[in-house]
Amino acid sequence: xxxxSVLIEHGINRLSQPFSYLSKKEVVKGVRVRVIFNHxxxxxxxxxxxxxxxxxxxxxxxxxxxxxxxxxxxxxxPLLNDELVALSESMSKLYITSQIVCLQAMLPKTLKPKxxxxxxxxxxxxxxxxxxxxxxxKTQNALYQYLSTPGTHFIKxxxxxxxxxxxxxxxGLVEIYDQEIKRQPQIAKVKQDCVVLTKSQQDIxxxxxxxxxxxSLIHGVTGSGKTEIYLALTxxxxxxxxxxxxxxxxxxxxxMMVAIFKQRFGDDVAIxxxxxxxxxxxxxxxxxxxxxVHIVVGARSAIFAPLKNIGLIILDEEHDASYKQxxxxxxxxxxxxxxxxxxxxxxxxxxxATPSVESYARALKGVYDLYELPERIxxxxxxAYTIVDMANEAKAKHxxxxxxxxxxxxxxxxxxxxxxxxxxxxxxxxxxxxCEDCGEVVKCPHCDVTLTYHKNDDSLKCHYCGFSIPxxxxxxxxxxxxxxxxxxxxxxxxxxLQKKFKDAxxxxxxxxxxxxxxxxxxxxxxxxxxxxxILLGTQMIAKGLDFENVTFVGVLNADLTLAIPDYRSSERTxxxxxxxxxxxxxxxxxxxxxxxxxxxxxxxxxxxxxADYQHFYxxxxxxxxxxxxxxxxxxxxxSIQGKNDKNVEKAANDIRQYLDAHLQHVRMxxxxxxxxxxxxDIYRMRIIIKYRKSDELYQVLNQLDHYYNHKNGKVTLVxxxxxxTTI
Ligand code: ADP
Ligand code: ZN
Ligand code: ZN
Numbered sequence: 001x002x003x004x005s006v007l008i009e010h011g012i013n014r015l016s017q018p019f020s021y022l023s024k025k026e027v028v029k030g031v032r033v034r035v036i037f038n039h040x041x042x043x044x045x046x047x048x049x050x051x052x053x054x055x056x057x058x059x060x061x062x063x064x065x066x067x068x069x070x071x072x073x074x075x076x077x078p079l080l081n082d083e084l085v086a087l088s089e090s091m092s093k094l095y096i097t098s099q100i101v102c103l104q105a106m107l108p109k110t111l112k113p114k115x116x117x118x119x120x121x122x123x124x125x126x127x128x129x130x131x132x133x134x135x136x137x138k139t140q141n142a143l144y145q146y147l148s149t150p151g152t153h154f155i156k157x158x159x160x161x162x163x164x165x166x167x168x169x170x171x172g173l174v175e176i177y178d179q180e181i182k183r184q185p186q187i188a189k190v191k192q193d194c195v196v197l198t199k200s201q202q203d204i205x206x207x208x209x210x211x212x213x214x215x216s217l218i219h220g221v222t223g224s225g226k227t228e229i230y231l232a233l234t235x236x237x238x239x240x241x242x243x244x245x246x247x248x249x250x251x252x253x254x255x256m257m258v259a260i261f262k263q264r265f266g267d268d269v270a271i272x273x274x275x276x277x278x279x280x281x282x283x284x285x286x287x288x289x290x291x292x293v294h295i296v297v298g299a300r301s302a303i304f305a306p307l308k309n310i311g312l313i314i315l316d317e318e319h320d321a322s323y324k325q326x327x328x329x330x331x332x333x334x335x336x337x338x339x340x341x342x343x344x345x346x347x348x349x350x351x352x353a354t355p356s357v358e359s360y361a362r363a364l365k366g367v368y369d370l371y372e373l374p375e376r377i378x379x380x381x382x383x384a385y386t387i388v389d390m391a392n393e394a395k396a397k398h399x400x401x402x403x404x405x406x407x408x409x410x411x412x413x414x415x416x417x418x419x420x421x422x423x424x425x426x427x428x429x430x431x432x433x434x435c436e437d438c439g440e441v442v443k444c445p446h447c448d449v450t451l452t453y454h455k456n457d458d459s460l461k462c463h464y465c466g467f468s469i470p471x472x473x474x475x476x477x478x479x480x481x482x483x484x485x486x487x488x489x490x491x492x493x494x495x496x497l498q499k500k501f502k503d504a505x506x507x508x509x510x511x512x513x514x515x516x517x518x519x520x521x522x523x524x525x526x527x528x529x530x531x532x533x534i535l536l537g538t539q540m541i542a543k544g545l546d547f548e549n550v551t552f553v554g555v556l557n558a559d560l561t562l563a564i565p566d567y568r569s570s571e572r573t574x575x576x577x578x579x580x581x582x583x584x585x586x587x588x589x590x591x592x593x594x595x596x597x598x599x600x601x602x603x604x605x606x607x608x609x610x611a612d613y614q615h616f617y618x619x620x621x622x623x624x625x626x627x628x629x630x631x632x633x634x635x636x637x638x639s640i641q642g643k644n645d646k647n648v649e650k651a652a653n654d655i656r657q658y659l660d661a662h663l664q665h666v667r668m669x670x671x672x673x674x675x676x677x678x679x680x681d682i683y684r685m686r687i688i689i690k691y692r693k694s695d696e697l698y699q700v701l702n703q704l705d706h707y708y709n710h711k712n713g714k715v716t717l718v719x720x721x722x723x724x725t726t727i
Contacts, residue, residue, distance in 0.1 A: 001052050001059070002026055004070060006044035007100045008037055018047050021070045022056055030078030030085060034071040043074070045103055047085070079107060081306055083343055090339060096698075096705050096719050097329045105329055106304040108281040125155045126179040127165060133173045139164040144173060152179050194264075197232055201225050204371045205232045211347055215338075217318070217363040218351040220373030221382065221611065222582030223546075226351045227257070230314050231264055233349065234295060238268070242311025242346075243294045247333065249320035250299040255521045256545070257316065261297045272298030272305060275520070300325060303336045310344040313337045318350035318359060319575060324724040332722050353582060354575040354613060357620050361631040383553070383584040383591035385609040389600040401493060406554050406594050407500065413552040414504055414533050418589065420552040422497075422536045423580050424490055425559075431489045433460065433472070437480035442472065447679045453485050456512070465680045490536055493556070497534060509537035539576060541583075548587030553580055558597040558605055565675075566725045567629045570604040574616050577608025628667060630722075633690040636697070637723040638704075640671065642715035645683040651715040652685040655704060659689070662700045666691045669726075688726055 004027045005018035021035055027049045035044050052059070060066045080088075080103070088102040095102075129148050135141040143164045147153055155176065158165065168174040197205065208216050220226045234244045248257045250273065261269045270284045270293040287293050289306045296305040300323055303313070315323065315334060323333040334350070341348050350359060350368070363370035376382070388403045398404055413420045432450035433442040441450050444462035451460035453471065461468045474481055490510045497506050507527050514520050527535045528547055535541060535550075555577060562573045577595060585591020595609050607616035625632055640655060642648045652671035659668060670687040677683060691697050701719060708717040 001055060003050045003052055003059075003067075004033070004046050005048040006033060006035055006046055006070070007098075007103070008035065008042050008044045009100050009104070019044075020067060022059070022067045023049070023070045023073075026051075027070065027073055028078055030080050031073055031075040032079070033073050036068050036071065041071070045100065046073075081308070083340075084304065084306060087304075087336070087339055087343075091329055091331060091336070094335070095329045095331060095721060096701055101328045105301070105325065105331065108278070108285045124179055125176055126152050127155055127158070127169075127174055127176050128153065129173065130175045131173050133171065135164070135168055135173065136171070137164065137167070140167050144168060147174060154179065195228055197228060198225065198377070200373060201229050201232070204229055204373070205236070207369070207371070208233060208347065208349060209236055211369065213341065213345055213347065215348040215350065215368040216371060217355060217359055217368045218349065218371045218373065219355050219360065219363075219613070220351065220353060220371075221376060222353045222579065223376040223378075223380070223586055224353075224373035225377045226316070226373065227260060230316065230349070230351070231260070233312055233314070234261075234265070237311040238265070238294050240311065241309070243307045243309050244296070245302060245305055245307060245310060245313045245337075245340075246295065246297045247302055247313070247315045247323075247337075248297070248299060249317050250322040255524070258297050261295060265295055268293050269295045269297055270305070272296055272302035275518075300333050303333050303340065310340060310346045312347050312349065313341055314349045314351070316351050318352045319354055319356040319571075321572075321724050324722070326724070328718070330718075330720050330723075335722075353611070354578050357571060357617060357624065358631040360617055361621065380585060380590065382611055383581055383593045385581060385593040385595065387600045387605065387609055388594060388596045390596050390598050401496060401556060402500075402554075403594070403596055406556075406596065409552050409554065409592060409594055410501065410534070414501060416551075418551040419527070419530065419532075419547065419549045420534045420554065421541060421547075421550055421580070421583050422493070422534060422554045422556060423541060423576075424493060424536070424538055424556045425576065431485050431492065434484050434486050435475035435478065435480055436482040436484050438475060438478040440475060440477045442476065446681045448676045449679075453489075454512075455491050464676065490538065494536055497536065501534075504534055505532045506534045506536050507532035509535055509541055514540070541580070545583055546586055547583065549589075550583055550587075551585055551589050551591040553584040553591065553593045555580060555593075555595045558595050558608075559599055562599060562602065562604060564725075567624070567627065568725060570602075570620060570623070573602075573604040574608040574620075577605065578611040578613070581609065581611055628690055633667070633692055634694070634721075635723055635726065636689050636691070636701070637720040637726060638687045638689065638701075639674070639718045639720065640685045640687070640708075640715050641682050641718060643682060644714070645678075647714045648683045648685055651708065651712075652687065655708075655717075656687055658704065659687070659700065662703075663689070663691075663696060665693060666697065686726075688723075 002023045002025070004021050004023050006021050007018050019037065027033065027046050029046055029048060031046050033044050033046050035042055054062065056067065084106060088099050088106060091102040092099040127147055129144065135144050139160065143158070143160045146160070155165070165174070169176060204218060218226055218229065230246060234246065237244050246257065246261060258269070258271050270288045272281070272284060276284065285306070288296060291308065296302050296307055298305070315337065318334070325331050337348055340346070359368065362368045386405060388405055390403065393403050410420055431453040433453055434440070442460060443449065444451055444465065444467050446467055447462055447464045449462060449464055451462055451467070454461055458471045459468055460471055472483065475483060490508055494506050494508050497504060507523055509523050513523065524545065526532060530549060558573065558577060562569055581593040584593050593609065595605065597605050599605055603616060603619045607619070624630065638655065640648055640652045642651070656668070656671055667690040668687060671685045674684045674686055689697065704717060708715060
């Protein structure tokens, strides 16, 4: 008899311990199994399997209860290797969450312990020679010769008609069979010639290659040639028989980087990001697990690729928010990268034009190695920028969304046949509906947010929970019909642009136009092929895009991120402006940038416009020091959540008191209601703990976790270590 330890997916936190089941046959570690738990049929994940000479009866006598049998073993081979299983265990301790949640985060959806979905393997008919002989006709012989050449010969690709093929099959010389085809994700096209590295690029490559188990930060302005450094490092790793994980921020950048890596390394690259279909993801996962590729390119979750023998992990645009997973287990990609690098004795390379101040501070302190690339490859200066004070526009009685300068620049750019990028800093700027009589705004009944008006289907939607109703004609409060749509969405700007610039073709790139799998790539490629003159979008367009013919970038409202009451809001504003500005004038022609703001002297805006990282860094560090925020401390956000607001408030106050009594070396903020207090009918409060050493902290947090998440039942406690925002 075998005793199998099984992790079960059930609720979020409540079952973090494995349960024991019996099996007559040995069950390998790391496969999914079907079990009965509490009269429910559930899927679990086998962690351990031990032989015992005792029978089921003897075990029941010894332990005082009867064990259940495993119902079925789902997978033939383990889904994860030992390294990754051990990693899930460390993660679960680090983030105070159950191990099964960590396993979930690692696996492609189709392989997650909670699903049993299997992906169908696709086949296509192919023909092959099975006997030596000769055909009856000339064409049959030609086909026979053709099929004798090496490789797979799919029937649909044969340069012959079906009759000679049928003839050969009838004579038993050739057979038709089903050949498995692997789904190959669609790849963007790039024009990329192999380049000779500049001296500064080569120096950085050489120095990094000499390092062992180090983290390097490459701070290089946009267009300084960081990507070529990643490619050269990767090539070198492969030549040494080592494997590479190349991480890029989610969505906008992934297709570009994937295309570049595919072009240089061909089939040696597997792709990993959320826009792949489940089938594609499953195939790519298998290619990695089977050791068929040496390089994995992808977004955040690619850090869990079951790649062996890793020599290098690269995080491009290391400051990007998408490297933080906002749902459980709320990991930071760099933390996971460090754990994997330690296991494989690998190096880590971080790259950015606007590193997070935390990373830059570490690099200056010598914790990371710092490399600077202050110039663009073609020695092109960064684009000339102008900051427009929108208060002056209003004084001059010019009330449009676009300042006079912005309109002027757009006009000349289009007249010259060049392209423009317009950025609308969107959060909170989506249109909402307000009653002109009673002043109420129309809110989601499940969340504390306004409903957003969608023109295409004349509806009101909640962007947080998906709640949706047809556009209303009466105010829900006073029944007045005086309803007004307020706010600026990309749709409205598109309309205004079309009115002002009749011949311009606008490509709108936002949440609504990029919902389908290949939309991102299609829109960006269309813009690259100059099928549009203006690319209008939200934050998504700011990053890493490289379009030669773009000579003008306009930011419609630079202030929005600044207004968010969060310790990173200046940093985010700076990054956004510096990044989007870098999109202008990347090719032969020089570019310009116009930034519209109501805070024309704020350091984040001025330094962002100039892309003056050093000045921004100095200012920002002064603020972080004064307000005691990272890198001067670490943060963990505790959020207390529940269906009853009174219970949530009481628990939050109790917890704060408990923390005050048990933690000596921390500072705390809160409890405070989250900016959106109610979301999906759950009330949420938050306590922020600022700490430097984690020893005493973990002990206390584990106690709280034990009490609230396993016993109390009225509220749930969620820990967010190194939260990306604190609002
Ligand atoms: P970054 O990643 O820093 O934004 P890239 O690596 O994309 O910069 O380089 C910007 C442009 O310069 C790209 O078009 C790239 O092909 C080109 N480039 C990079 N390195 C070289 C080089 N050594 N010689 C010629 N062109 C280069
Ligand atoms: Zn009203
Ligand atoms: Zn809602």
